Amino acid sequence: MINPYSPVNELIRLQEDINRLFAELSGHISGSALQGTASWVPNVDLSEDSKEFIVRAEVPGSTAEDLQIIFQEGYLHIRGEKKRLPHEHKIRYLCLERNYGKFSRTIQLNMVVHIDGALARLHNGILTIVLPKLANRRRSEKIIPVETA
Numbered sequence: 001m002i003n004p005y006s007p008v009n010e011l012i013r014l015q016e017d018i019n020r021l022f023a024e025l026s027g028h029i030s031g032s033a034l035q036g037t038a039s040w041v042p043n044v045d046l047s048e049d050s051k052e053f054i055v056r057a058e059v060p061g062s063t064a065e066d067l068q069i070i071f072q073e074g075y076l077h078i079r080g081e082k083k084r085l086p087h088e089h090k091i092r093y094l095c096l097e098r099n100y101g102k103f104s105r106t107i108q109l110n111m112v113v114h115i116d117g118a119l120a121r122l123h124n125g126i127l128t129i130v131l132p133k134l135a136n137r138r139r140s141e142k143i144i145p146v147e148t149a
Contacts (some may be wrong), residue, residue, distance in 0.1 A: 002116045005047045006108060007084050009085075009108050010110065012106050012108070013033065016041045016104075016105070016106075019039055019041065019104075020039075020040065020041050030031070039101050039102050039103060039104070040082075040099035040100075040101060040103050041103060041104070041105055042057045042058050042059050042078070042105055042127075043057070043058045044056065044057045044058075044078075044105055044107065045057075046107060048111075048133075050133075051132060051133060052094050052126070052128055052130055052131060052132045052133055053111070053113065053126070053130070053131040053133065054128065054130055054131075055076060055078075055107060055110060055129040056126055056127070056128050056129075057078055057105065057127040057128070057129075058125060058126060058127075058128070059080060059082065059122070060082070060123060060125030061083070061098075061100075061101070061125065062080050062081065062082050062122070062125075062127075063122070064122050066081050066082070066083070067079070067080040067120075067122065067127065068080060069120050069127075069129060071115055071118065071131070072111070074108060074109055074110065075106055075107070075108050075109075076106070076107045076108075076109060076129065076131070077104070077105075077106050078103075078104070078105045078106075078127070079103070079104045079105075079109075080100070080103055081101065081104075082099065082100050082103065083102065083103045083131070084100045089097060100125070109131070111134075112133070112134040113131040113133055113134060114131075114132040114133070115131075115143055117131075117132040118130065118131050118132070
């Protein structure tokens with residue numbers, strides 16, 4: 001289940017929006033987008049069923065070696081880099097709309113996950129991360145017998 005409102009979640013989302021804004025502005029003003037130095041944020045789908053969370057992120061052009069996935073204290077961090085293909089000769093771009101450079105995305109999960117069972121796979125530019133859920137021990141019911149003294 002996704003935590004619908006959290007001040008930390010809002011700050012992370014704000015930081016990502018600000019990073020995206022500065023990346024777009026710096027690309028328009030200084031041409032840094034042409035140089036591949038602007039950062040960007042991949043689009044993510046997050047779903048769950050009774051057994052696991054599933055995160056799908058669009059990272060076209062990235063290889064498994066370019067990606068780093070860390071789960072720590074309820075946060076899933078996806079980091080990587082999308083590199084531009086080198087050209088054999090000098091070219092001049094007429095239009096450049098694709099994003100290149102380093103990227104980062106952080107997702108907060110408010111359920112306990114079985115991190116040892118987590119797996120990630122990259123196929124056709126889609127990174128799929130599966131995080132199995134652990135049973136929430138706080139909601140488990142246990143009957144405690146009462147003994148007489």
